[in-house]
Amino acid sequence: MPKTSVVSKAIAAAFVVLTVSVIGGIITMIILYKTEISTMNPTPRPTRPVSTTVLPPVMRLPKNLIPLSYKVFLMPQLYTRIIEKVNVTSPNQTMDFLGNSTVSFQCVERTSTIYLKSMNLAVSNGKVKNENTNKMIEVSAMKTHRDDTNFLEIQLREALEEGGNYSLFLTFKGEISENLDGMYVSTYVEGVPEFLVATQLEPADARKVFPCFDEPDMKAEFHVTIIHRRDTIALGNAEISGSNIVDDEWKYTSFHPTPKMSTYLFAFTVSEFTATPSTHERVQINTYARPEATAAGHAQYAASITGKILSFYENYFGIDYTQKKLDQIALPDLAAAAMENWGLVTYYEGSLLYEEGVSSVLNKEQIATTIAHELAHQWFGNLVTMKWWNDVWLNEGFATYMSLFAVDNVEPTFQLVTFEMDALASSHPLSPPQEEVQKTSSIIQMFNSITYCKGAAVLRMLADIVGERVFIEGVKVSNYFKPHLVDMVAHWLVARFMEPWTKQIGYPVITINTTNGEVNQKHFLFNDSAESRHVKIGYMWNLVRVSTGSTALINIFKGPILFKKDEFLSKNGEWILANINCTGYYRVNYNPENWDRLLTQLEIDPHRFPPMNRGQLIDNAFFMARAKLVEVTLALNSTRFLRKELDFLPWQLTVRNLEYFVVMFDRSEVYGPMQAYLREQVKGLYNSLRNYTDKSTIPKDHSSQHSQMLAIEVACSNELPECLEMATKMFADWMNSNNTNPIHPNLRSVIYCQAVAAGGKKEWDFAWARYQSSSDTSEKEQLRVALSCTKKTWLLNRYLEYTLDPDKIRLMDVDSTISDIAWNPAGHALAWNFIRAHWDYVSQQDGDMLINAVTSRFSTQFELDELERFKAEYDLGPAANEVYQAIEQTHVNIQWVRENKDAILEWFERETAE
Structure with a gap:
């Protein structure tokens, strides 16, 4: 049943006090602002001397102070519209913000120094108060450390006593970022250029907005007031408690206290956006977007499923969403696909807006999955949070x-179901030691496919072992969501079963010998020689016996019969298939005889295996x-049966695995016979869907829609x-259609790319013009990618130059645009030279994707030497780990090509000659 909210007299009285303080703060900040702009010059980024103070021995804040609450006033001075100028750097635009904050905290260990985190802020006017005695404590010195610690060090004339409650007041000035971090500016065009303010604080950028205890386990309540332009609306983590006009230019918006939360979840936006409501029996849900997008109904799909997903989680976890409101906002610029800020989830437009008749089924899936992921965080991450970023x-x-369960609940037809990077020795464990994840750059590196995909995979494995019902009971409110039992749950999840899976790098390969029944495991690596350099010898993982009382280590499918027992001998020439439904996070290898039987079965009658297991064998x-x-x-040989295969999953896994062959050989003589082979294999799939394709229509079945898109991609790319x-x-x-697009939305991405690849300047310029004129996010994204498909190197080079102009290619799209060009064999070398020439600019969004894309084809000693030189000569920042992985992968590639090229060429030539 929904809970009823009652505001007590005591709370009402507190609101009166708060209102008085809010108005006082507003008046103070407006006076400061009027003084600032009287000079008609924007506030420059503050510079500070390097501190000579001896730093604490670690990067982390000391735990002698525990934050309880923040009272934060922020005043972004940005204009939302500049009629005469369209550039955010125009002298008419104001990129500064003012603020003040009061943090209340408890002292648990006597100290005369307060440490907070602060970065790129000019902090002043520090005042410390003993809340128990109302006595002010004099500040003797205040210094900001200009190093990786980002410490704001405040020295006091007298010590804070253990058990005492204190508060610290600070004023500060900062600059609104143009790099999509901290408090940043985002732009869009609806008739005239318009601007908005948004935040992106995960993992360690709250310190760029206000001085704070910027670590995930140092949670506190936030009481927030935003002073903003009169014609804008402000959104925050909690519901609005009050809003009023101050003068002819400014208004303020105050928010109710947030739940106790981490600083990285703090968020607000200031914009002229409009809302689309969702239905929920208890929570007020609104999805905000550009007025034009809202009016066109582009937020309607997101709004239609958000309430359903929230209700699903409430029922599934057995605990209600803890706030009264949930806002979602579609931002034109966001560094990530979305961010789970508590009560104010931010999304990149393409991850939230859906236009019927323009957006594809892939767009719809992405929107549903992204919403489900971010709403899951309202429990996992926001309500219960890891102690440090290593977890x-x-x-x-x-x-x-x-998110897979939530999407299946609201969109059951989607039927949604990453080992690869985890197979490198330069990978990392799911949960490395805290001391290895200290610097901000190291924290950022934790947000990768291993954290997301391996994390989900090992949880799926655990759920399969204990049973889904037992698993979810273990994470419901009665267990996981009770804070005093979090340590117990961590023990349950990690120490007993999960520790080998979370503390060790990688995953095992299980080898089954069906001739003698032996089963063993070892650490799976692409390069065995790397094991002795990087990895502890004797890696072992727990392979828990299934809960049915059987003695089997793994599920087995023997012949046509599904059974579970510890018998791995093949009798009478039967095949044995392990890891049914791929619930285990490991790979399986067999003796040659069993491999031959399995592949023979695939060619004779592939449907004896379900699609997931057909894909599993190929993978x-x-x-x-x-x-x-x-x-x-x-x-x-495992791909021979594909000429009869019409299911999506086996084809998808084949394409994914052959991508490695493609990037290794698309510049060599192997590529011609490989294309000829794939042309023959895909004909059956392509022709089965051709009746739809030629008419630019799609099958009704969801899986067949995916097959259609894949069939066109494989068939066209292989000519x-x-x-x-x-x-x-x-x-x-x-x-030739006078702007009426006859191509079905599902097919546009692949048709655009293949047509631009087959065409020349005329097709490219047409796609570029449509990219510039389109206001639909998904359409722009499809065209942006298609522009990288051309085979004309001069067009690709011009496109690379466009990435240096934010009026042509947004900063948030720079790395993905260059990466798309790098995946094109005609653009690979161009992209590699380009990022080295412009590294400072193109790496502003971390550079991870760029490194993977531009080094994907490296398979020669010369390319390895260039990569080593790049590592030595450039400031890589958060991309350092990707460069190390690229170096290791290049070593692997060189050896693999040397050892396998001749055999692969011979195999494809033989298959295409028959």
Whole structure:
């Protein structure tokens, strides 16, 4: 049942006191602002001398002070509209913000020094008060450390006593960022250029907005007031408690206290956006977007499922969402796909807005999955938070895992279901030691596919072992969500079963020998020689016996019969297939005889195996081959049955695995026979869907829609004539149709790319013009990617130059645009040279994606030497770990190509000659 809210007289009285303090703070800040702008010059970024104080021995804040609450006033001075100028750096625009804060805290260990975190802020006017005695404590010195600690050090004339309650008042000035971090500016055009203010504080950027105890376990309540332009609205973590006009230019908005939360979840926006409401019996839900997008109904799909997803989680976890309101906002610029700020979830537009007739089924899936992921965080991460960033997988792994259940509940037709980077020795454990994750750059590196995907995979494995019902009971309110039992749950999840899976790098390969019944495990690595350099010998993982009382280590599918027992001997030539439904986070290898039986069964009657297991066999075969545990020709043999395959999953896994072959050989003589083989294999799938494709329509079945998109991509990229003819004709029809697009939304991304690849300047310029004129986020994204598909190097080079101009390519799209060009064999070398020439600019969004893309084809000693030189000569920042992984991967690539090229060429030539 919904809970009823009652405001007591005591709370009402407190509001009166708060209102008085709010108005006083507003008046003070407006006076300060009027004084500031009287000079008609924006406040420059503050500079500070380097502190000579000896720093504490670690990067972390001392735990002698425990924050209780913050009272924060913020005044972003940005204009939302500049009619005469369109550039945020125009002298008419104001990129400064003012603020003051009062943090109340308890002293648990006597100290005469207060440490907070502060970065890029000019902090002044520090005042410390003993809240027990109302006595002021004199501040003797205040210094900001300009190093990786970001410490704001406040020295006191007298010590704070253990058990005492104190408060610290500070005023500060800062600069609104143009780099999508901290408090930043975002821009869009609806008739005239418009600007808004938003925040992105995870993991360690709250310190750029106000001085604070900026660590995840140092939670506190937040009492927030935003002073903003009169024609804008302010949104925050909690519901609005009051709003009023101050003068002809300014108004203020105050918010109710937040739940006790981490600083990285603090958020607010100031914009002219409008809302689309959602239905929920207890929580007020609104989805905000640009007025034009709201009026066109682009937020309607998100609004229609958000309340359902929230209700699903409330029922599933057995605990209500803890706030009275939930706002979502679609931002034109956001560094991530979305951010789970408590009560104010921010999204990149393409992750939230859906336009019927323009957006594809993939867009709809992404929106549903992203909303489900961020709403899961309202429990996993916001309500219960990891103590430090080394365990961020508990946030992201749970949210990734739970989002699949939520999406299945609201969109059951989607049927949603990452080993690869975890197979490198330079990978990292899910939960590394805290001392290895101290600097901000190290924290940022934890937000990767291992944290998200491996985290979800090991949770899925645990749920399969204990049973889904037992698993969810273990994380419901009666257990996981009771703060005093968090340590117990961590013990349950990690110490007893999960520790080998979370504390060790990578995952195992289980080898089954069906001739003698032996089963063993070892650490799976692409490069065995790396093990002796990087990895402890004797890695072992718990393979818990299934809970049915059986003695089996793993599920087995023997012949046509599903059973569970510890018998791994093949009798009468039967095949054995392990890890049914792929619930275990490990790979499986077999003796050659069992591999032959399995692949023979695939060719004779592939449907004896369900689609997931057909895909599993292909995936395991290719990974075993890359690790040199089986011959590479065995992996290729596993694809022979595909000429009869019409299901999506086996094809998807084949394409994903053959991507490695493509990037290794698309500049060599292997590529021609490889394309010829794939043309033949995909004909059956393409022709089965051609009746839809030629008419630019789609099948009703959701899985078949995915198959259709994949079939066109494989057929056209491997130059199947009828596919290329279809794609170029559809694109030409669009060019000649007076702006009416005849291509079905599901097919646009692949048709655009293939037509631009097959065309020249005319097709590219048409796509560029549509990219510039389109206001639909998904359409712009599809066109932006398609522009990178051209084979004309001069067009690709011009496109790279466009990434340096934020009026052409937004900063948040720079790394993905360059990466798309790098994935194109015609643009690979261009992109590698370009990022080295412009590293300071292109790496502003961390550079992770760039490194993976531009080094993907490196397979020669010369390329390795260039990469080593890049590591030595450039300030890599958060991209350092990706460069180390790229170096290791390049070593692997060099050896793999040297050992396998001849056999692969011979295999493809033989298969295409038949």
